[in-house]
Amino acid sequence: MKIIERELLERFKHYRQAHVFRFISELDELAKTEFLRQADAINLQKLSDKIRALVPVNKKYIGLKLEDISSQVNFIGLPNNESDERRWEEAYRIGEDALRDGRVAILTAAGGQGTRLGYKESKGILAVTPVKKKTLFQVLAEKIRFAEIKYGQKFHWFLMTSARNHEEIVEFFDQNELFGLEHVHFFSQGILPAIDFSGKIMLENKHKIAMYPDGHGGIFNAFVSSGLFEILERSNIDIISYFQVDNPLVRCLDPHFIGFHIKQRSEMSCRMVIKAYPEEKVGIFCTMYGKTAVVEYSDLIADFIYEKDTGGHLKFRVGNAAIHLLARDFIKSIGDDNAIRELPVHAARKRIPTIDAHGNPIEPESANGVKFETFVFDALQFAENSLVLEVDRRENFSPIKNLQGIDSPFTCRQDQLRLFTRWLLSAGAEIPVDASGLPPFDIEISPLFAENKRDFLLKWNALKSKPAICSGSYIS
Numbered sequence: 001m002k003i004i005e006r007e008l009l010e011r012f013k014h015y016r017q018a019h020v021f022r023f024i025s026e027l028d029e030l031a032k033t034e035f036l037r038q039a040d041a042i043n044l045q046k047l048s049d050k051i052r053a054l055v056p057v058n059k060k061y062i063g064l065k066l067e068d069i070s071s072q073v074n075f076i077g078l079p080n081n082e083s084d085e086r087r088w089e090e091a092y093r094i095g096e097d098a099l100r101d102g103r104v105a106i107l108t109a110a111g112g113q114g115t116r117l118g119y120k121e122s123k124g125i126l127a128v129t130p131v132k133k134k135t136l137f138q139v140l141a142e143k144i145r146f147a148e149i150k151y152g153q154k155f156h157w158f159l160m161t162s163a164r165n166h167e168e169i170v171e172f173f174d175q176n177e178l179f180g181l182e183h184v185h186f187f188s189q190g191i192l193p194a195i196d197f198s199g200k201i202m203l204e205n206k207h208k209i210a211m212y213p214d215g216h217g218g219i220f221n222a223f224v225s226s227g228l229f230e231i232l233e234r235s236n237i238d239i240i241s242y243f244q245v246d247n248p249l250v251r252c253l254d255p256h257f258i259g260f261h262i263k264q265r266s267e268m269s270c271r272m273v274i275k276a277y278p279e280e281k282v283g284i285f286c287t288m289y290g291k292t293a294v295v296e297y298s299d300l301i302a303d304f305i306y307e308k309d310t311g312g313h314l315k316f317r318v319g320n321a322a323i324h325l326l327a328r329d330f331i332k333s334i335g336d337d338n339a340i341r342e343l344p345v346h347a348a349r350k351r352i353p354t355i356d357a358h359g360n361p362i363e364p365e366s367a368n369g370v371k372f373e374t375f376v377f378d379a380l381q382f383a384e385n386s387l388v389l390e391v392d393r394r395e396n397f398s399p400i401k402n403l404q405g406i407d408s409p410f411t412c413r414q415d416q417l418r419l420f421t422r423w424l425l426s427a428g429a430e431i432p433v434d435a436s437g438l439p440p441f442d443i444e445i446s447p448l449f450a451e452n453k454r455d456f457l458l459k460w461n462a463l464k465s466k467p468a469i470c471s472g473s474y475i476s
Contacts, residue, residue, distance in 0.1 A: 005032075008039050015044040023206040023359055031207040038209050042193055042201075050192075050345045050372055051199040069295065070287040071315045075272055075388035076260060091259030098239065098258050099151040105237045106144060106155060106252055107223065107326070109216040109376070110137075110169060110245040111162030111189050122165040124245045125172055128400065130413050130420075131444035131474050136400075137172065139248045141179035142447035147253045148181075150455070155253065156183040156237065158228055159245075162213045163188055187226035190214040192372045194352045202354045202369050205361070210352055210369075216244065217343045217374025224335030232328045240331065242324040242376065247399040248412065249419065250323060251452060257325060260389055267330040268380055269387040270294075271323035273397050275314055278305045281401065282319035283377060285388055292386050294320050294377040296346070318388070320377060321397050334379055341382050343374040395419060395453065414438055420445045423453050427460045429469050441471035449475050 005024070012018050020039065027035060079088045098104055112123040127133040134142075144155055161169050166188045178184045193201045194210040202210040219242070223229050232240070239258060243250045251257070261269040272285055283294040284304070295304070300316075307315040334341045349367040356362055380386055391397060398415035401407040418437045423445065425431060431439050450456035460466065467473065 004036060004040075008036060011044060012039070015048050017044065017201050020201050020203065020209060022357075023203075026359075027207050035207050035209075038211065042209070047193065047201075051195060069293070071309070071318075072287055073285045073292060073318050073388060075285070075318060075390055077390045078392060088256055091263060092255045093259065094262050095255030095257065095259035096151070098262060099147065099153065099253060099255060102153045102155075102235065103237055104155065104239045104241055104253060104258060105232060105235075106157045107219065107240045107242045108140065108157070108159045108245055109189075109219060109242070110159045111165065111213055111216075112245065113162075113165060122161075122169050122172070123400070124169065126400065126409065128248050128409060128412060128416075129444055130417055130442040131472055132446075136245055136248055137169075138176070138179055139447060140245070140250075140252060141181055143250075143252045143451040145180050146447050146451045146455075154182050156185065156231055156235065157181060158185045158187065158223065160189050160216075160219050160222060161186055163191055163211075164213075185228050185231070187222055187228055189216075189218045189222045194350070194369045194371050196369045202352055204353060205355055206359050210354060212371045215346070215373030216376045217378055219376055220331055220335035220343070220379065222335075224332055225337065229332065229335070238328045240326045240328060242326055244322050244399070246401065247322070247397060249396050249398045249415065251396055257323075257389060257391075260387060261325045264385055264387045266325070266385045266387040267327045267383040269325040269389065270377070270380070271321040271391040271396070272388050273319045273321050273391060273393040275317045275319045276393070278314060280319065281407070282321070283375075284316045285318040285320060286316060292380055292388065294375070294380065296375060298348075299346075321391055321393075322377075322399070323391070323396070324376065326379075330379075330383065334382060343378045346373045346375065347371075348373055394422070417443065423450075423456045424460075424469060426453065427457055429466075431469055443469060443471075443473040444475070446474065446476035 009018060009021050012020055024032060024035065079085045110122070110124050124137040125135050127135055129139060144157055148155055159169065166186065170186050173179070173184060190213070191211040192214045194212055196202055204210040232238070239261065241253055241258075243252070257269065257271065270285070273282070275282065275284070281297045283296045284300065285292065285294055287293070288295075304316050309315045333339055334343065348371045350369060350371050351364045351367055352369040352371070353364070354362050354368070394415070398412045399407055400409055400412050404410070417439055420443050421431055421433060421437060421439045433439050445456065450459050467475065
């Protein structure tokens with residue numbers, strides 16, 4: 001132990017981070033062992049490179065220059081004529097063939113906590129549906145199960161957890177018997193130390209370095225290093241459907257999207273929505289230095305957010321829905337240990353609980369340090385072929401981000417009610433609605449009955465006896 005401790009101390013001294021060990025003599029053997037394990041896991045060379053690029057970070061971010069980017073983005077819009085309809089139908093057939101052939105797997109970023117929602121558990125365990133109060137995890141699992149039944153395949157579902165909720169998520173799935181699925185796999189995302197504004201690694205307490213998840217972009221390295229990536233190669237899976245856990249309307253396995261991805265021979269494909277209002281917290285697709293890119297909403301300045309085009313529309317309005325398709329080999333080209341491609345790192349100024357020079361706890365009232373994050377969409381810069389495809393937000397996009405107001409559990413529940421009601425009205429059911437399409441009572445359609453309007457109409461119209469729709473109706 002002493003030899004390991006000395007070697008690590010010398011390593012941290014070399015990178016001018018020896019202060020991390022200032023309290024090690026006060027730790028018992030168990031705490032010291034865990035502390036040394038944590039310290040040994042930090043790649044100080046890579047951390048040093050990140051610090052040199054980002055420090056000093058106490059200056060206010062001034063945003064990108066307008067001349068660096070263009071709002072002109074090539075994307076495939078929703079169909080609005082017969083020619084478009086034929087094109088989308090062709091993509092649908094290609095996508096369904098790929099699903100029947102077992103070429104597609106699902107990859108979900110599920111490491112988020114429900115802290116911002118006033119919820120202590122993992123965000124995926126949040127109850128979200130109007131009638132049955134199903135969790136986000138259950139909704140997604142049932143959508144996958146519906147696809148398994150429809151296409152006669154057992155799809156692999158990979159979930160990236162975090163160090164803080166990995167055991168909780170695995171236990172939750174075990175308690176629910178994997179929701180009837182057979183191929184569910186879990187792996188933890190990477191973590192990076194927080195630094196103060198002078199570039200020094202911060203301590204959470206005397207025996208713990210302040211470590212935080214490395215962002216959803218960490219999914220590349222974490223997936224490949226987990227060993228689970230090999231399942232794709234063994235199973236001849238070459239398309240991975242990626243999305244975040246907080247959007248219960250997402251199409252987990254969308255034939256249209258998959259078909260366009262295959263036709264384009266795309267390495268990375270993205271779904272987009274037209275921004276609903278200037279301040280909507282979604283990244284925007286743009287052209288940067290000649291390539292399709294996404295600028296995160298937190299990096300945008302007011303000149304971008306509110307700028308209008310000659311038609312009076314938002315100039316930067318092509319929003320990132322955080323739904324992607326990734327080619328298997330493309331993932332490996334970024335996530336492999338020997339990969340020369342590396343995602344850029346973003347600095348997030350945060351309030352980070354820490355300790356002072358005497359070991360006393362500090363609960364800062366304002367930002368006192370930096371967390372490092374990588375974003376999955378930054379991989380677009382490496383894609384030889386990429387694709388941006390519009391999605392109808394009413395049918396596919398209602399993320400849960402906030403406790404109250406926009407993008408909250410309340411608005412998501414309303415969006416689900418509107419969606420279920422639209423499907424039923426299209427099928428000829430009679431339901432009263434207000435001006436926004438909201439019914440006066442709660443109803444719910446199980447993803448096991450249908451997870452999209454197309455399949456719902458087929459199944460509903462095939463019913464010999466159709467149930468009456470009233471308060472609490474649950475169609476399963």
